[in-house]
Each structure stands twice: as C-alpha cells, then as structure tokens.
Amino acid sequence: MSNLEEHIRIAKQKFHQALQDTAPEAWETLKNTFLARKGIIAELFAMLAECTPEEKRHYGKTLNELKNEITEQIERLKSKVEFQLRPKRLDPTLPGKPYPYPRVHPLTQTLNRIVDTFARMGFVVEEGPELETAYYNFDALNTPIWHPAREKSDTLYILNSTSEYELLRTETSPVQIHALEKRGVPIRIISPGRVYRNDKPDATHSPVFHQVEGLCVDEKISMADLKGTLLGFYRAMLGSRIEIRFRPHFFPFTEPSAEVDVTCPFCYGNGCRICKQSGYIEMGGSGMVHPNVLKGVGVDMEKYSGFAFGLGVERLAMLLHGVDDIRLFYENDLRFLEQFA
Ligand code: DAH
Secondary structure: OOOHHHHHHHHHHHHHHHHHHHHHHHHHHHHHHHOOOOOOOHHHHHHHOOHHHHHHHHHHHHHHHHHHHHHHHHHHHHHHHHHHHOOOOOOOOOOOOOOOOOOOOOHHHHHHHHHHHHOOOOOOOOOOOOOOHHHOHHHHHHOOOOOHHOOOOOEEEEEEEOEEEEEEOOOOOHHHHHHHHHHHOOOEEEEEEEOOOOOOOOOOOOOOEEEEEEEEEEEEOOOHHHHHHHHHHHHHHHOOOEEEEEEEEOOOOOEEEEEEEEEOOOOOOOOOOOOOOOEEEEEEEEEOOOOHHHEEEEEEEOOEEEEEEEEEHHHHHHHHHHOOOOOOOOOOHHHOOOOOO
C-alpha cells in the first residue's frame, strides 16, 4: 500500500487548508469531516488493513500523529470560540472592587496634632531650610567651635557648588535665628521639620527624624511661662493626668537649660516596662534663650527675654500609638500604616 503515504500527505494538506478556510465558529464541521466515525482519518486507518505488518507499524504511527495534531487544533479553535462567546453582561449584583482610601501617615497625624495644640496657645508656624550653614546651625546658637556635635561623625556635611561646606541641619533650632532675623520681637513661633544626624538606624535612632522647635520672646518671659506652656501642651496630647519634670541639663543656646520628662502615660509614674521603671519619659530639651543668641540678632535684652524648646515628634508618636521601633515609621509597610485610620 505505497500510495497510503500519498493519501496521508493529501489529508494533512486538506486539513491545513480547511483550517484556514473555516470560520472558528464552524469548528464542528471540521471535526465531522476529519474525526468522525466515517471521517477522513477513519478512512485512512481502514486502509491499514491491506498493509504488511511492517507498513502497519510505520503508517499507523504517522496516522496517529496526524490524528493528534488535528484533534489539538480543533480543540484550540473550540476554546477560542467559547472564550469569545462567554457571557459579558454586567452583573450589578457582584460586589464592587475594594478601593483603598488614602490615610494620613502616623507621623503627619502626630505633627498635625502638635501644631494644632500650639496654635491654640498662640504659636504660629515658621519653616526653615533643611540645608543649613554652620552659622545658623551652630555659631548663631552659641555653639563653640570645639563642640563635639560639629564633628563629621555627628553632622552630615555637604560640599556645595562653590566649594563651601554646608550641612543638613541637626536640629530645628536654627529656625529660631531665621525667625528672629525675619520677624524680630516679640515672637511666638513653632517650627516643625526634618532633621539629620549621622546615626545608624536602630529601634530608637534614625538618621532622619522630626523635631518641633518652639520659641517665645517677649517682655517678662520667665521659666514659669516655659513650664506652663509645656505642661499645657503635654496634657492636651497625652491626657490631663500628665505631669512634667525639668531635669537640669546643658544646651549651648539656653541658660538655664532643662531636659523635659513627662509622666509615663502607661503607668502614670508607677514604673513599667515602657518607662524602664522610672515613671517618666524624656521628651526633649528646653531652656531660657541664651543672652549670646539674643545679642547676635540684636534683641534689646533690657526689655526682652525668652524661652525655647525642641521636641522629638517620633518620640511622641511612639508613645501615643505604643510603637516600639522608630524604623516602622519609615519602612512604609502598608500592614503597619493601615492601622492608623
Ligand atoms: N536642639 C536640641 C536638640 O536637638 C533640642 C533643644 C534643646 C531645643 C533646648 C531648644 C532648646 O530650643 O531650648 O537636642
């Protein structure tokens, strides 16, 4: 049966031609022509009966391959048609796609609350640059040339286009100087913003963090005004049972200077894990503006005096929300952020 070979070749050609000429929706016609019980392939198989055993083996194999190829192509047409004909009508009873609504970052939320609280006490917001000169960040703030905070190990310096060193401010205190130059006295401002230090990140340190600076200069301003302002502020933020404590400290730009602690809002002074059994949590620095700072910007010191403070925003946000790792605020993991509705 040597012409069987020729028949197979023709059948194959026929199929490929039919595949091109037939509309996909008519796939069943193709199937009938080629694969039905009396179809072309079946006829060819029937011809095997007249073959020698050797030819049977040989042509049987070729025929099976052709049959598989045809079956596969027809299946492909069929599923293409079924896909195109799938029901496309809108089903208004299906639930809608969930749409995540935007939320304010927890640090921004905290910052907004801080600003609102001070605004109610008459403080206005003043902003300053993050790229500073040593004059504003150190000199004008009475920081001596040998002060360790100026070291490259603490402060991030930047060589600018005119080959002078500038720096990323290490604190919001230089805004005190900008504001005094710009507005003069009397003055009552707060300045929230980003600050930079050459620190390795860990649970309590970040090379970038936020402070809120406060400055009040007027006639007859005393340390009692400072204390009253901070007490009012922390009670508004953390609750009316909060007390504050001043610990003597040193800052170049204030004299006297104090670090500010608040009663631990978790144990109210009894001692717990959060406050490491001390009953208090350190929140920032403060003091009476140093005469050298006022002198430097030409304030009449016979008439005016002032207080200043600087608070850590992350500190407060961590306390308010029971967050124990500062890095969570910067990683922007949605599973964390979505908890702050
Ligand atoms: N600038 C200080 C710091 O970053 C904080 C500070 C202390 C600010 C005392 C002040 C102040 O205004 O009076 O550690």
